[in-house]
Amino acid sequence: MQQVLLGAALLAALCWNLAHASEIKDLQLDTGATGTRAEIGLAGQVDYKVISLSGPDRLVLDLSDAELARGFRAPAAVGIVKAIRTGHPEPGITRIVFDLAAPVVALKPRLEPSGSGTRLVLEWPGDNADEPSAVAASSELDKALQAPATPPAANEPEVDPSAASAAATARLIANMSAAQPQASAPQNPPPAASAGTTVATGVPTRIATGVPATMPNAAQADAESPAPTQPVPGKTLQQVMRGRGMRPLVVAIDPGHGGQDPGAIGMNGKREKDVTLAIGRELARQINATPGLKAYMTRDSDVFIPLNRRAQLARGAKADIFVSIHADAAENRSAAGASVYVLSLKGASSQRARWLADKENASDLIGGVSLQKGNVLANVLLDLTQSGHMKASEDAAGHVLDSLGRVGSARRVERANFAVLRTSDMPAMLVETAYISNPQEERLLTDPAHQRKVAAAVLDGINQYFTRQPPPGTLYAARAASSGGGAVGGGSP
Known part of the structure; x- marks a missing residue:
């Protein structure tokens, strides 16, 4: 009898765990500078299938052995998503249908860990320059x-x-x-x-x-x-x-940290991940208000994204330049000012730059991502291609640093082996906007007026760089030619 009761208890526990692991807890939908994003909260891993349909345009998500949680409610329409419907086309399958306002192809879905389980992320990239929300x-x-x-x-x-x-x-x-x-x-x-x-x-x-x-x-x-x-x-x-066959120049904005990785925390409890997201959103707004430029954000919400994934997102958006936004920290609470860093494959330009690169490269460990050495040949090819962009990165970083110097104190362009800057096919920089460990600068970093000034300074540096080295086939190149600027070229090689 004891064995029968024990077996029944184990079977009941197994059934409860299976039912709980396949629960669809919630669905969040928002829109921003990157487009429209849907996050589906799951209690555990599930198998899923995505189907794109037209006439009308829809994206169908089928989740195997999954059930909607009690009280589940679909969110209101936003961005490219006109409506959301749920159903059960066959036993054991829960279907979520996203009705779309336009035939936009979603990025490849991905699963992201969260504090309460797993989140399935769907993203539809959007050109906000054509939407009413753009300036x-x-x-x-x-x-x-x-x-x-x-x-x-x-x-x-x-x-x-x-x-x-x-x-x-x-x-x-x-x-x-x-x-x-x-x-x-x-x-x-x-x-x-x-x-x-x-x-x-x-x-x-x-x-x-x-x-x-x-x-x-x-x-x-x-x-x-x-x-x-x-x-x-x-x-x-x-x-x-x-x-006229021209294209906008895409600026990839990467707000540092996010999700379970808060980044540096100031004396008054302000978190780096919140500051970088606020400045990144403001920078995207100003970029989309500038003729010839278009913003792309690697994250537009409080989520964790591995460092190599950030570079992949920028490449997927065909970005012309990559700007990672951060807030510095130091044991010395009086340390202040902005800094700009670029990638170095031959060691750091200073002990401070090496320490900062090690700290930022450890973000994946905080986010629970295992660090792998990867393919040796792939790393060699990455180094060869990245080296062609180092001079362009330094030029762009110099313009951004000069502009930040008009907002507050700024030092020099430093170099170190930052993992997030290994983008391989575009100029890239990491901007430390100020020291969040400094109580005065912590207050400034959370002030919307100061955030606008910092964003405007970064944009001004980017604008100067593309004006001096306009890539062919862009509005900057046409403007240079019309003003008698001579031959145009440069920018993103």
């Missing part, structure tokens, strides 16, 4: 930026030289738009209106349009009313860039 400056070509910007208020930072760059961009766009075939404009076009926009510094300005509105094409003009009385909007920046 109008990156989507309205017909605003020619001919008039000077309104002076900022007394409590606002002064507009830096990026404003002149934005004006030059607009004049170029106006010339490009005028060169396109278009229907004849009215003899007396209406006066140009004033429209709001944002320059690279993030400072709101009022810009006057200086180009008459144009008809889309002659065929449409004949089909419509013969005497239009209202101006027709001009082409957007994206339309003109695509029409």
Whole structure:
């Protein structure tokens, strides 16, 4: 009898564990600079299958031997996801259907560990420059930026030289738009209106349009009313860039740490992972407001991402430059200022740089990722390809450091073997924005106004780098050619 009772108890425990391990606890959905992201909370490992369907566009997720938890509720629609439905197409299968607003292909799903089990992550990359949430400056070509910007208020930072760059961009766009075939404009076009926009510094300005509105094409003009009385909007920046075979320069923003890895913690309890995410989001906002640039964030929520995965995400987004955002820490509480680091394959430029690289490279250990040496040949090839980008990385880092020096104190560009910078095919840098271990700088790092200044400084350095070395086929290269800058090239080799 004892053996029978013991066997029954073990069987009951096994059944309970199996049922608990296959429970779908929750579903979270959000959107940001990287696109739309769905996180499905699981009590344990499950087998799943993803199917993409069209007409209408859907993504179907089938989870084997999984059941929805009691009280499970699907979140409201957001981003590319119009609606979420659940069901059981057959016994033992739980189906989650994501109705999509456009035929966007999701990135490969991945499982991420969490404190309460496992999370299945689905991501749909998005171009926020075409969405309503993006700033109008990156989507309205017909605003020619001919008039000077309104002076900022007394409590606002002064507009830096990026404003002149934005004006030059607009004049170029106006010339490009005028060169396109278009229907004849009215003899007396209406006066140009004033429209709001944002320059690279993030400072709101009022810009006057200086180009008459144009008809889309002659065929449409004949089909419509013969005497239009209202101006027709001009082409957007994206339309003109695509029409001329130009592409935006993609800036990969990597907010350091995240999830179970809090990073450094300040005297007042502020965590590095929260500071870097806030600055990264602000930097993405300002980049998407800059003509010719587009932001991609490796993480837009509080999740842990292994170091090599961050570089893979940037490569998958075809980024032209990689910027990892961090906040420094030291035992000396008076240590202050910003620093910029680039990759070195031949040792560190200082003991401080070597110590910092070792600390940042240990992030995977905190996140529970086993460190593997990997394939020797692959590492050799990575070193050879990365070496071609080291000079470009140092040039870009120098511009960013100079800009940060106008916000606060800054030192020099340092070099060390940072794992996160081993991106192989683009310039890369790690920006230590300030010391979170310094109580004064800890307060600044959590101040939204200061975060905007830091983001604007990083953007200004990136803008200067691409302006001096514009990659071919981009708005920066076209602007350089139109201003008589000579041959264009460089940027991301």
